[in-house]
Amino acid sequence: MTAIHCNRDGLYSVEDGHDHDFFHFLVDLTDAVIAATDIPCLAEKTADYLHEFFGLDYISLETYEPASFRLNVQAIRFEQGKRRLYNSFSKPLHATLLGAALRKQEKILFNRNAILSNAAKYPYVARLAGDGLQVLLYLPLVSAGNLLGTLGVGSFKPCHFTPETMALLNRISARLAVALDVMLSHRKKTAPASVSPNESPITGDNIEETPPPHHLIGHSVAIQSILQQIEIVASSNATVLLQGETGTGKGLIAQTIHNLSDRKARDMVKMNCTAIPSELMESELFGHEKGAFTGALNKRIGHFEQADKSTLFLDEIGDMPLDLQPKLLSVLQEHQIRRLGSPHTISVDVRCIAATNCDLVAKIEDKTFRSDLFYRLNVFPITVPPLRERAEDIPSLARFFIRKYAREMNRHITGIPSETLALMTRLPWPGNIRELENVMERAVILTSQGGVLNLSPESLLSYTTQNSPLTVHASSQPVVPVPAIPETDKDTLVNALRETGGQIGGKTGAAARLGLKRTTLLARLKRFGINADDFRQKSS
Numbered sequence: 049m050t051a052i053h054c055n056r057d058g059l060y061s062v063e064d065g066h067d068h069d070f071f072h073f074l075v076d077l078t079d080a081v082i083a084a085t086d087i088p089c090l091a092e093k094t095a096d097y098l099h100e101f102f103g104l105d106y107i108s109l110e111t112y113e114p115a116s117f118r119l120n121v122q123a124i125r126f127e128q129g130k131r132r133l134y135n136s137f138s139k140p141l142h143a144t145l146l147g148a149a150l151r152k153q154e155k156i157l158f159n160r161n162a163i164l165s166n167a168a169k170y171p172y173v174a175r176l177a178g179d180g181l182q183v184l185l186y187l188p189l190v191s192a193g194n195l196l197g198t199l200g201v202g203s204f205k206p207c208h209f210t211p212e213t214m215a216l217l218n219r220i221s222a223r224l225a226v227a228l229d230v231m232l233s234h235r236k237k238t239a240p241a242s243v244s245p246n247e248s249p250i251t252g253d254n255i256e257e258t259p260p261p262h263h264l265i266g267h268s269v270a271i272q273s274i275l276q277q278i279e280i281v282a283s284s285n286a287t288v289l290l291q292g293e294t295g296t297g298k299g300l301i302a303q304t305i306h307n308l309s310d311r312k313a314r315d316m317v318k319m320n321c322t323a324i325p326s327e328l329m330e331s332e333l334f335g336h337e338k339g340a341f342t343g344a345l346n347k348r349i350g351h352f353e354q355a356d357k358s359t360l361f362l363d364e365i366g367d368m369p370l371d372l373q374p375k376l377l378s379v380l381q382e383h384q385i386r387r388l389g390s391p392h393t394i395s396v397d398v399r400c401i402a403a404t405n406c407d408l409v410a411k412i413e414d415k416t417f418r419s420d421l422f423y424r425l426n427v428f429p430i431t432v433p434p435l436r437e438r439a440e441d442i443p444s445l446a447r448f449f450i451r452k453y454a455r456e457m458n459r460h461i462t463g464i465p466s467e468t469l470a471l472m473t474r475l476p477w478p479g480n481i482r483e484l485e486n487v488m489e490r491a492v493i494l495t496s497q498g499g500v501l502n503l504s505p506e507s508l509l510s511y512t513t514q515n516s517p518l519t520v521h522a523s524s525q526p527v528v529p530v531p532a533i534p535e536t537d538k539d540t541l542v543n544a545l546r547e548t549g550g551q552i553g554g555k556t557g558a559a560a561r562l563g564l565k566r567t568t569l570l571a572r573l574k575r576f577g578i579n580a581d582d583f584r585q586k587s588s
C-alpha cells in the first residue's frame with residue numbers, strides 16, 4: 049500500500065482517489081496500535097505502518113513524563129526495508145528539540161538546515177544529521193486534553209511534507225495518542241495491590257514510587273499546570289513571583305526552577321525576609337565592608353554576591369522593609385550592587401525568585417509595598433493553590449511522606465486505613481502540605497511495629513489544626529468545604545500556644561501544629577504582640 053509516497057519532486061503527497069485506502073489504513077493502524085502492550089511495541093507497530101504507507105524511514109515515539117520533565121524516546125530506522133531500533137533514551141525535556149512542540153502543542157518541522165543547526169546543541173540530533181536525515185516532523189500526541197508526547201517522522205531521502213500529508217499525519221497522531229493514553233491508564237490500573245480492602249496501598253506504579261528529582265508531587269490539573277509553567281520559565285532568566293498560602297510548596301517550586309535552569313551548578317541562595325531584622329537586611333542582601341557601621345568587624349559578602357551566576361530566592365518578599373525596596377528594585381534593573389561602606393559597584397548575574405503568602409496588591413494599596421518593585425518581580429507570576437483546592441493530590445502526597453519517613457525510620461509500612469485516607473481528602477489543611485507532612489511523620493513514628501499506618505480517623509482529627517467534627521463522619525454526604533483559618537487569626541495562634549504550653553519549635557510545638565515554619569510563627573506572634581512565654585507553665 050503506497051497511496052502516499054515520496055514522488056520525484058520530493059513531496060509526500062496523497063494521490064487522487066486514494067482516500068478510501070487511507071481510511072482502511074487508519075482503521076488497520078488503530079487496531080494495531082490499540083493492541084500494543086508496551087511503548088517499544090507501540091513504536092514498532094506505528095513505524096511499520098508509517099513506513100509501509102508513506103515510505104518514511106525514520107519514526108520515533110517520545111513519551112513525556114510531566115512529573116520529571118523527561119522524554120523517553122524510542123526511535124526506529126528502516127534500511128533496505130528492514131526495521132531496526134535506531135535509538136532509545138530518556139532525557140530531560142530541555143535537552144531535546146521538543147520543548148517548543150510540547151509547550152505549544154503544535155507540530156514542528158525541521159528541514160535539513162534546521163537539523164544541521166541543532167546538531168551542535170543536541171548529540172542525538174548530531175547523529176541524525178551525520179546519518180543524513182533530511183527532514184524531521186514532530187506531531188504532539190494529545191488525548192483528552194493531556195499531552196502525552198510526540199510522534200516523530202522523518203526521511204533520510206530528500207523529501208518534504210505537503211499540507212495534505214500533514215493533515216493525514218495529524219489524524220494518525222490523534223489515534224496514536226488515544227492508544228497511548230489507554231496503555232498508560234491500563235498500566236496504572238493493573239499495578240500490584242496486596243492489601244486488604246480497608247487499607248490503601250502505599251506502593252504502586254505511581255510516579256512517587258521513584259520520586260522525581262525535585263520531589264514535586266501531584267497529579268491535579270493545578271500542579272500539572274505549575275509544572276508546565278516551571279518548564280517554560282526555568283531556562284530563562286525571568287524573575288518569578290510565587291504567590292500562595294503558607295506551606296503550599298513555594299520554596300520547593302523555587303528550588304525546582306533553579307534545578308532545571310542553567311544555573312543549577314551553583315547552589316540556590318535563600319533569604320527569608322521575615323526572619324531577618326529590618327536593620328540587618330540591607331547588609332544581608334548587599335554585604336558590607338569592614339567598619340561600615342558599628343559592629344561591622346569584618347567584611348561580609350551579601351546574598352546577591354553569593355548568588356552570582358545562581359538564583360536568589362527571596363522568601364516572604366511582602367515583609368521587605370519599605371525603605372529597602374527601591375534598592376532592591378535598582379539591583380534587579382541594573383544588576384549591580386554596592387556593599388555597605390564601599391564606594392565601588394560590583395556587577396552580579398543573579399536570577400531572582402520571590403515568594404509571598406500575602407496579598408501584594410493590597411499591600412500596594414495600603415502603601416507598604418512599592419508598585420514599581422511589584423511589577424519588576426511579577427514578570428512571571430505563578431500562583432500556587434492551597435491543598436484544599438487540589439484534594440486529589442492528598443493521597444499521593446500522603447503516600448510520598450509516609451514512604452519518606454518510613455525510609456528514614458527504617459519502618460516497613462504497608463498501607464493507610466482507607467477511612468483515614470478518605471477523611472484526609474476532606475479536611476481543609478490550613479497549614480497545607482507542611483501540616484500534612486507533619487501529621488504523616490507523626491503517624492509513622494507511632495507505627496513502631498510497621499504494617500498498616502497507625503492513624504485512625506479520630507487521631508487524624510486530633511492531630512490537625514482544623515479538627516471540628518463538622519468536617520467529618522459524613523462520608524456519604526456531600527462535603528462542604530470548610531474555609532481555611534485566616535493566616536492572621538490571632539485566636540488560632542493563641543489556641544496553638546495554649547495547647548502546646550507555649551512551645552514554639554519541635555515536633556510537638558505550635559509551629560508544627562499550625563503547619564508553619566518556626567520563623568514565620570515568631571514573626572506573626574510579634575505582629576500580634578503575643579508573647580509565647582505567657583503560655584509557658586511557670587514553676588513556682
Ligand SMILES: Nc1ncnc2c1ncn2[C@@H]1O[C@H](COP(=O)(O)OP(=O)(O)OP(=O)(O)O)[C@@H](O)[C@H]1O
Nearest residue numbers: 263264265293294295296297298299300405481482
Ligand atoms: N508538591 C509537593 N510535593 C512534595 N512535597 C511538597 C510539595 N509541596 C510542598 N512540599 C513540602 O511541603 C513543605 C512545605 O513546602 P514549602 O516550604 O515549599 O512551602 P512554602 O509555600 O514555601 O511555605 P512558606 O510560605 O511557609 O514559606 C516542604 O517540606 C516541602 O518539601
